[in-house]
Amino acid sequence: MILLRKLWRDLGHNRVQFMSIFLMSFLGIYVFVGIDSEVTGMQAGEFRFYEESDLADLWVSGMTFSNDNEMKIRSMPEINYAERRLQTDGKAGLSGEPSVQMNFIEKNNISKMKIVEGTDYHEGEPGVWLDHTFAEKNGLSAGDVITLKLNGISFSEKIKGTFYHPEYVYYLPDASVMMPDYGTYGVAFMDVSQYPDK
Numbered sequence: 001m002i003l004l005r006k007l008w009r010d011l012g013h014n015r016v017q018f019m020s021i022f023l024m025s026f027l028g029i030y031v032f033v034g035i036d037s038e039v040t041g042m043q044a045g046e047f048r049f050y051e052e053s054d055l056a057d058l059w060v061s062g063m064t065f066s067n068d069n070e071m072k073i074r075s076m077p078e079i080n081y082a083e084r085r086l087q088t089d090g091k092a093g094l095s096g097e098p099s100v101q102m103n104f105i106e107k108n109n110i111s112k113m114k115i116v117e118g119t120d121y122h123e124g125e126p127g128v129w130l131d132h133t134f135a136e137k138n139g140l141s142a143g144d145v146i147t148l149k150l151n152g153i154s155f156s157e158k159i160k161g162t163f164y165h166p167e168y169v170y171y172l173p174d175a176s177v178m179m180p181d182y183g184t185y186g187v188a189f190m191d192v193s194q195y196p197d198k
Contacts, residue, residue, distance in 0.1 A: 046169070053112045055166040083107050086192060093147030093154065094138055099173055099185040102150060104192040111167050113189060118142030118161025125191055127160035131171075134186025135162045148188065153196040163189070 011018055060073065065084050073082045086104040091097045108121045116132040119142070128148070130140060140146060144159045165187065172178075173185040 049114070049164075049169075050166050053114055053166040054110055056111045081110060083110050086195065088150065090148055090150035090188075092138075092186065093149060096184070097149070098134075098138070098183070100134075100148065101173075101185075101187050102148070103187070103189045104195050105189055106192050108189075111165065113161075113163035113165050116162045116164060118159065120161070121189065121191070123191065124193060125160070126157070126194055127190070128157035128194070129161045129163050129189040130159055131168060131182070131187040132162035132164055133182040135159070137183030138186075150196055155194075155196045157190065157194065165189075 070082055070084050073079055084106055088102050088104075090100050090102045092100045105121075107123055113121060113129055115129075118129070121129060128146065130146070135141060140159060140162075142159050142161050145156050146159055147154055147156050168187050170180065171182075171185075171187065172180060
C-alpha cells in the first residue's frame with residue numbers, strides 16, 4: 001500500500017515527464033503499427049492478385065522460339081505450362097506519340113490480364129487490350145480506335161478492353177526513369193495474328 005501511494009505521489013510530481021514519455025511511446029507504436037498494417041495489407045492484396053492471374057514463375061527470352069522450342073520447355077518435368085509471346089516496343093498515335101510495349105500473344109493462360117473494362121481476350125480475336133492506367137490518362141476506353149506504330153508501319157486497332165497485368169504492377173519504360181508516369185508510356189496486348197508484317 002505504501003508503494004502504491006509512493007507511485008501516485010511520484011507520478012503527480014513528474015506528470016509532465018511521464019506524459020511526454022507516454023505520448024512519445026504511444027505515437028511511436030501507433031505509427032509503426034499503421035505502416036506495418038499498410039504494408040501487410042498491400043502484400044496480401046498483391047499476392048492474391050498474383051495468384052488469381054497465375055503469374056508466371058520463369059521467363060525465357062530469346063530472338064526466336066518455335067513451336068518445337070515451346071514443346072521442349074513444356075516437356076520438362078518441373079514445368080506445368082508454357083506460352084510464347086512476342087514483345088516489342090512501338091508508339092501510339094496520340095499526342096506526344098507515347099511509347100507502348102506491345103505484346104503479341106497466342107494464349108492468355110499464364111500471367112493473365114485482369115480486365116477492368118471491355119471484353120476478355122479470346123485466341124485469334126482481333127483488337128487491342130490496353131493498360132487501364134495508360135488508357136485512362138489518355139482519355140481512351142473500350143470501343144475506341146487507336147493507331148499504333150511499329151517498325152515504321154501504322155495500323156489501327158479497336159480497343160477491346162483495358163486491364164491490369166501482374167507483370168506490369170510497377171512498370172518503367174527503361175532504366176533511366178526513376179518514377180512511373182503512366183500517361184507517357186503504356187502496355188498493349190494483341191493476338192499474334194494482329195502483328196503488322198506487311
